[in-house]
Amino acid sequence: MAERLKRQFVLVATSAVFAVLVLVLMLVNRMNYLSLYESSMDTLELITYYGGALPGRVGNAEEDVELPRAARYFSVSCDSGSGELNPVLSLDGMSTETVYELSMLALRAPKDRGVLRAEGKQYFYARRTGEQSTLLCFIDASKDFKELTRIVRDSTLVGAAVLLFFGIIMLFLSSRAVEPVVKNIESQKRFITNASHELKTPIAVISANTELLEMMNGSSEWTDSIMHQVKRLSRLVDDLIVLTRVEEGIQKELSRQSFSAAVRQGTEAFRSVAEQQGKHLTEEVADGVTAIATERELPELVNILLDNAVKYCDKGGTVRVKLTRRRSRRGSELTISNDYAEGAEVDCSRFFDRFYREDKSHNCKKEGYGIGLSMAEGIVRMYKGQIRALWRDKVMYFIVQLPS
Secondary structure, eight states: OHHHHHHHHHHHHHHHHHHHHHHHHHHHHHHHHHHHHHHHHHHHHHHHHTTTSOTTEETTEEOSOOOGGGOOEEEEEEETTTOOEEEEEOOTTOOHHHHHHHHHHHHHOSSSEEEEEETTEEEEEEEEEOSSEEEEEEEEOHHHHHHHHHHHHHHHHHHHHHHHHHHHHHHHHHHHHHHHHHHHHHHHHHHHHHHHHHHHHHHHHHHHHHHHHHHHHOOOHHHHHHHHHHHHHHHHHHHHHHHHHHHTTOOOOOEEEEHHHHHHHHHHHHHHHHHHTTOEEEEEEOTTOEEEEOTTHHHHHHHHHHHHHHHHSOTTOEEEEEEEEOSSSSSEEEEEEEEOTTOTTOOGGGTTSTTOOSSTTOOSSSOOOSOHHHHHHHHHHHTTOEEEEEEETTEEEEEEEEOO
């Protein structure tokens, strides 16, 4: 229990920090990109304003003019009638094929400004359409994008280091953080265990005295009622002891057990119970299905789910039992369902809470104390499996997946 709480604490805390780091890194890197984009667009706006060449620069000759962000740019004019491309300003090292490719991409682009890629490099472009020609201006942004990539890589590495450091700190602090919770849970378990054992003696005395009264004076509705309640209390005490043992996570030796045999035995045991209540029970059990489990608790798991299904099945309804092998991963899947028309408003997520009952008044129309499904969840968890409940189309489903 303590180890599981520590793992959950570290996982939740680290996940929260991870989410914050990812958000911060995304915002910072996004702002860096937008800053580069806006400054480059401002430069292109200035270049297009001067007709494709900034003042002081003609052809490949450049005077002492400071360009925004030391921009390496070139521009092309496209004749509106003939579609002929004429260089306004060329850039050293740029091939004619690359200029043509970028020009075609810019002319076909849906927007008048943006980013293009050619020969593994990134270029910002701006397009200004006139009456006789279309001016295309480009900035070589490959160095800027390399710098952005480096910043992203470095910030990711720093974020990973921070996350690792935080996780190590949380690992050391987790014991102290969960200690009050663990102590509280352990105190509750000890109380339940001790109370359960203490209750056994008075229950046995009440049962013996009631039997003695029946021997002396004969059976009556009063003695029958007492014996009925004594049996219910005895079952409750036994269930509490089992539940505490399961929740304590006592390590038991798991071995390969016949899941098919356990399900068939449970189904046969509850078939007569269902028939007495006017309900039907059907089974579809695959042969040779196994599970990594314990010999004692596996049948108990099946009996708990069958007891719950028969108890809450609609009158005249059907309880269905299906056991199959899982195809996607090695394991088995047990599905026990029952007709339950009134399940639309039921909160299935609370079924596995200890002492939870759908009837909040806890009357005795349906016997039980609401701890059976909690026991089932504990057993499945001990087997490192999964259990879930869902309601669909007036049918309640309990699905158990166990490794095999």
